[in-house]
Amino acid sequence: MFQRDYFMRMVEQMTEAIGQIMNLRRERKQEEALLVIDDLLDKRFRLSSKLIRSLSDEDLMKVMTTNGVLETDHMQAIALLMKQEALISGELGREDESFSANVKALQLFVRLSLAGAEPTIAEPREQIAELLEELRPYELPVPTKRLLIEWHIAEGRYDRAENVMHELLEDNALWTEEAAAIYRRMLLESDERLLAGGLPRDEVEQGLSALMQH
Known part of the structure; x- marks a missing residue:
């Protein structure tokens, strides 16, 4: 029961956060939206946003594994935030940053799919399809x-x-x-x-x- 309630709160919080980020984007407040993402990354996952961005997808999966169990809900949340960051960076004309964030999100969702992660926050296969389409023009x-x-x-x-x-x-x-x-x-x-x-x-x-x- 406790675990289910935790997952439900996590899903609810991430849904609200993504909604807030999307509203800021619509209001053309991209820089504010990036600050929301930074704040979430800093406070939600016991790692700093800087460390999350610097770690490889493989290393991040290791850090997010406790007693041999991968915290797939946290990984899905991070991947979704990376995807939003890519969209915002693209809107700001920061193509390199957008590409890097999209690649990070793609790699995380692929690893989640390979791990057979239960889609508590996002469906990895759907996200992978969207990201592959977004990244199609790039090497x-x-x-x-x-x-x-x-x-x-x-x-x-x-x-x-x-x-x-x-x-x-x-x-x-x-x-x-x-x-x-x-x-x-x-x-x-x-x-x-x-x-x-x-x-x-x-x-x-x-x-x-x-x-x-x-």
Whole structure:
């Protein structure tokens, strides 16, 4: 009962906070909205806003894990705030800051999805779809692309995983052995699942063969 009440309060507080931020944006008070985000990050998550922004998504997940249990509600809240920060920075013409915040939000939501997080505040898959669309004009960082390969495979989208894998190979950001291991993982799946994921078994085998010959 206590845990459920805590989650409900958390959801209610975040809903109110996001509403407040969106109202400030509508009133063209972007700087005030950024201060609200800073205040929430400083007071809500036992870490400073500066530290939250500086930690990698992987390190942030570790810090937000207590006794082996990931505090997924906190992670969802932070990811949502990063997404709002990206929108505000974009409205202020701060493209680099907007990009960085969007990437951070994307990485956090992907990790939440991979962890099978219960969507207490936001649905990770929906957020990922929105963020990927927002980031489509940009070149994503290598760590983000590596993370997306894992996510696409977990979601059964093998064709998309292969596309990202080839991008990394072309940029010399992925070892041939790593790519081969990804293909071999796919070959462990059923024919039906591979076909549904846009990459039939024969195409996976051809891809692996071409990779090894190269």
